[in-house]
Amino acid sequence: MKLIPKSLLPNKDYYLPLLKQLETLFQEMDRTYTKVADQYGFRCNGCIDNCCLTRFYHHTLLEYLYLKEAMDKFVPDRLQMVREQAMKSSRQMEEADRTGRSVRVMCPLNQAGRCITYRHRPMICRLHGIPHELHRPDGRIIKNPGCDAFFDQCRNSGKSDYIPFDRTPFYRQMVMLENELRQHARAIGKIKLTIAQMLVMIVDEIHIPKPYRQDQ
Numbered sequence: 001m002k003l004i005p006k007s008l009l010p011n012k013d014y015y016l017p018l019l020k021q022l023e024t025l026f027q028e029m030d031r032t033y034t035k036v037a038d039q040y041g042f043r044c045n046g047c048i049d050n051c052c053l054t055r056f057y058h059h060t061l062l063e064y065l066y067l068k069e070a071m072d073k074f075v076p077d078r079l080q081m082v083r084e085q086a087m088k089s090s091r092q093m094e095e096a097d098r099t100g101r102s103v104r105v106m107c108p109l110n111q112a113g114r115c116i117t118y119r120h121r122p123m124i125c126r127l128h129g130i131p132h133e134l135h136r137p138d139g140r141i142i143k144n145p146g147c148d149a150f151f152d153q154c155r156n157s158g159k160s161d162y163i164p165f166d167r168t169p170f171y172r173q174m175v176m177l178e179n180e181l182r183q184h185a186r187a188i189g190k191i192k193l194t195i196a197q198m199l200v201m202i203v204d205e206i207h208i209p210k211p212y213r214q215d216q
C-alpha cells in the first residue's frame, strides 16, 4: 500500500516548505518541553517502561513525509534492515491483537537504545513524559499526569506540583499545517499508523532495488 498519492509526489517543491515549518514547530515543542522538564528536574534517560516500547499511533501525512526525508538518506542495506524489523514488529502487534494479549514491541527505529531518526521523530515522541493538559474544542480540559519515569524521579523527590504544559497550541499548529498539505493531497483519508506501519510504507515508496527485497 502506498500512502502518498501520485498527485503529491511531483509537488515536493510545494511540501518541502511545509516540512520546514514543521521543523520550526518541532523545535518550539522541544524548547518548551525542555524548559518545563528542567523546572521539574526531569531527565528522560530511557527506562524499563521505555516509551519507544509504547504503541503510539500517528495521524498526519506531515510526520510521514518528515520521517521519509530522513529515510531517503539511508543506504539500501539500512533501509532493508529497517523494513525487516518493521515487518517483524507489525506481525508481533497483529498476533497480540488476534490473541487478545498485551505486548510491548520496541520501535524499529530504536537501535541499541538510540533513535536513529531522532531529529525526524514524530510529535508524540517529543511530548511524551511530563504532565500536560489539552484543551478540547468542546471546552473540556484533559489532564495527564506524566509517565512512570516522571513519577519515579519527581514525585519521590517532591517536585511533582503541576507546572503548566499545554499541548493545545502545538496540536493546533499541526492541524493547520496538515490541512494546508492535504489541499494538495485530496486522495488521503484519515491516517492511523504505528511507526512500524509507516516504515514499511516509506521503504516501499522509496523503491529499494529488488535484490535487497527478501520478503517478495
Ligand code: SF4
Pocket (backbone or CB within 6 Å): 051, 052, 053, 107, 108, 109, 110, 111, 114, 115, 116, 117, 118, 121, 122, 125, 195
Ligand atoms: S521514532 Fe525514535 S523516539 Fe519515537 S518511538 Fe521510535 S525510536 Fe523512540
